Amino acid sequence: MSANLLEVESLGKRFGGFIALDGIDLAVAAGERVGLIGPNGSGKSTLVNCLCGALGNYTGAVRFDGRNIGGLSAHQRTRLGMARSFQLPRPFASMTVADNIRVPLVYAVAARSGVHMTNEQIVTRSAEMLALVGLADKARQFPRDLTQVEMRKLELARAMAAEPKLLIADEAMAGLSHSEVEDIVALLIRLNQRGITVILIEHIMRAVMTFSQRLVVLVSGKKIADGKPDEVIRNQEVERAYLGQ
Amino acid sequence: MRSGIFFLVAVVVAAIVFGCALAINNDYVFFAGYTVLQFIVLATAWNILGGYTGYVNFGSAAFFALGAYSSVFMHKFYPMPIPVLIVIAAVISGLVGLGMGYLTLRLRGAFFAIATLALAVVLQTLIVNWNYVGGSRGAYVVRPATVAFLGNYVHYLFLLMLGLAVIALTVARTIEHSSLGYGFATIRDDELAAEASGVPTLRLKLIATTISGALMGMAGAPFPYYIGYLQPSSAFGLEYAVNSIAMPIIGGTATWLGPLIGAIVLGSLQQYITVTISSSVNVLIVGLLLVIFVVIAPNGIVGLVQSILRRRRYERKPA
Numbered sequence: 001m002s003a004n005l006l007e008v009e010s011l012g013k014r015f016g017g018f019i020a021l022d023g024i025d026l027a028v029a030a031g032e033r034v035g036l037i038g039p040n041g042s043g044k045s046t047l048v049n050c051l052c053g054a055l056g057n058y059t060g061a062v063r064f065d066g067r068n069i070g071g072l073s074a075h076q077r078t079r080l081g082m083a084r085s086f087q088l089p090r091p092f093a094s095m096t097v098a099d100n101i102r103v104p105l106v107y108a109v110a111a112r113s114g115v116h117m118t119n120e121q122i123v124t125r126s127a128e129m130l131a132l133v134g135l136a137d138k139a140r141q142f143p144r145d146l147t148q149v150e151m152r153k154l155e156l157a158r159a160m161a162a163e164p165k166l167l168i169a170d171e172a173m174a175g176l177s178h179s180e181v182e183d184i185v186a187l188l189i190r191l192n193q194r195g196i197t198v199i200l201i202e203h204i205m206r207a208v209m210t211f212s213q214r215l216v217v218l219v220s221g222k223k224i225a226d227g228k229p230d231e232v233i234r235n236q237e238v239e240r241a242y243l244g245q
Numbered sequence: 246m247r248s249g250i251f252f253l254v255a256v257v258v259a260a261i262v263f264g265c266a267l268a269i270n271n272d273y274v275f276f277a278g279y280t281v282l283q284f285i286v287l288a289t290a291w292n293i294l295g296g297y298t299g300y301v302n303f304g305s306a307a308f309f310a311l312g313a314y315s316s317v318f319m320h321k322f323y324p325m326p327i328p329v330l331i332v333i334a335a336v337i338s339g340l341v342g343l344g345m346g347y348l349t350l351r352l353r354g355a356f357f358a359i360a361t362l363a364l365a366v367v368l369q370t371l372i373v374n375w376n377y378v379g380g381s382r383g384a385y386v387v388r389p390a391t392v393a394f395l396g397n398y399v400h401y402l403f404l405l406m407l408g409l410a411v412i413a414l415t416v417a418r419t420i421e422h423s424s425l426g427y428g429f430a431t432i433r434d435d436e437l438a439a440e441a442s443g444v445p446t447l448r449l450k451l452i453a454t455t456i457s458g459a460l461m462g463m464a465g466a467p468f469p470y471y472i473g474y475l476q477p478s479s480a481f482g483l484e485y486a487v488n489s490i491a492m493p494i495i496g497g498t499a500t501w502l503g504p505l506i507g508a509i510v511l512g513s514l515q516q517y518i519t520v521t522i523s524s525s526v527n528v529l530i531v532g533l534l535l536v537i538f539v540v541i542a543p544n545g546i547v548g549l550v551q552s553i554l555r556r557r558r559y560e561r562k563p564a
Contacts, residue, residue: 052441053440054437054440054441073440073445073447074437074440074441075439075440075441075442075443075444075445075446078440078441078442078443079443083441084441086437086438086441090435090437090438091434091435091438092430092431092434092435092438092439093434093435094430094433094434094499095427095430095431095434099427102427103427103428103431103439103442103443103444104442104443106424106427106428107424107428107442107443107444107445108442108443109443111443112443158438158442159441162442162443
């Protein structure tokens with residue numbers, strides 16, 4: 001196994017004539033906390049979708065855990081240990097919060113190991129996951145009864161329930177209040193301490209700066225900076241991209 | 246309740262139904278009852294794809310006709326007992342369901358529905374032009390007057406359909422309570438999120454189209470023996486496509502109970518109207534009821550009862 005959990009090599013993606021991603025190289029070491037920033041439309045979500053298999057037909061190579069995962073579908077990548085949360089929460093609306101967590105337990109964890117989980121095991125595990133994000137008392141409610149921040153936590157809990165090696169959190173904090181943002185950042189750091197590599201895609205600079213050990217900047221489909229957060233934000237090119245000339 | 250116990254309970258209920266029908270001792274009851282039972286199977290089969298995974302199939306008549314015509318074919322080619330024909334029909338329609346799924350499941354919403362409708366048209370054209378099974382002239386299937394043990398052949402057909410209804414309901418309920426059922430529901434709710442949670446959506450959808458198609462074919466297999474003379478326009482009739490959608494929607498699509506209730510209510514009503522008013526008012530009634538239910542009770546009868554019960558509970562325990 002190579003030291004890097006995720007290796008992206010000259011990844012490119014175009015939609016018709018529009019080049020959304022242009023030769024992205026990125027390596028993420030196991031256990032790292034990486035922040036990914038960039039202005040709107042810079043290709044952050046496209047990158048996530050290519051990594052997770054929601055978008056196919058990209059050029060270049062993606063290696064995960066030492067294995068080329070090109071051509072694998074989204075659910076196969078999830079089973080390999082790559083989980084994501086969505087920018088806009090996408091809960092399973094007809095199921096209770098606890099049942100939302102049950103899905104990755106049955107379809108990712110049990111399917112990966114090939115071991116059948118008993119109902120008690122599933123109930124215990126989903127209660128653990130919900131306790132981890134602080135939704136334990138909402139287990140029997142439906143997603144429509146949750147607040148925005150609870151919905152984001154459910155999104156993270158569901159991604160975490162798949163027992164990933166790598167978690168990609170796509171704007172998990174957009175639209176949240178100051179204290180709610182801190183809440184989620186603390187949660188993500190807690191997950192990282194359990195040994196999970198995290199890529200955080202975020203607009204809220206305060207959150208990104210607290211969270212990231214390394215910062216990657218995308219601008220119009222190109223990676224323009226990659227390094228220590230405080231150095232990256234002093235980078236001329238980055239300033240120009242964000243503030244204009 | 247485990248599936249085995251459910252199956253036993255369903256068998257007991259079916260036995261009671263059969264006993265009651267025998268007690269009434271009127272052949273019409275068996276004739277009408279057969280049709281209602283047939284719609285229970287069709288509605289339940291439709292609901293496995295349409296209700297659980299949310300893919301609306303407008304081609305139910307095609308699968309039903311496929312079952313019926315596989316029986317006609319075998320009747321001419323090498324006559325066999327009906328239970329064997331049912332198994333053959335299940336295999337054929339299951340395979341066609343699998344094939345249809347593979348070709349069309351990349352389509353969503355209305356486009357999937359249109360594709361299934363097209364499948365029905367294609368199949369009907371094939372049957373109309375296939376001389377061996379009667380072509381557009383239709384085919385006579387002369388049923389024996391009696392059968393061993395039961396005597397009356399219509400009683401036998403009724404009993405077979407009762408058995409199929411038990412099988413269909415048990416299959417539906419087993420799916421509902423298994424991880425397969427959870428997988429189906431994630432597809433209905435959000436396919437992208439389902440994939441991200443590790444659900445192999447394409448494989449599950451293929452399982453759903455196969456099971457749904459196989460059950461519809463099983464419902465069609467005894468039909469030529471019931472009707473005696475099968476022609477393409479009756480096997481591919483609009484009423485099968487419309488009823489197998491309308492019954493689950495009126496009953497409620499979320500559980501196995503919905504299609505059962507919908508089929509009993511709507512099926513019995515249609516039989517009653519056929520006798521008292523006319524058979525062509527049938528489809529009108531279905532259409533009217535469908536509009537009424539979609540507007541006032543989108544979750545069907547089951548959903549309506551559930552929401553009333555929930556409201557009562559709230560009123561009793563003011564928070």
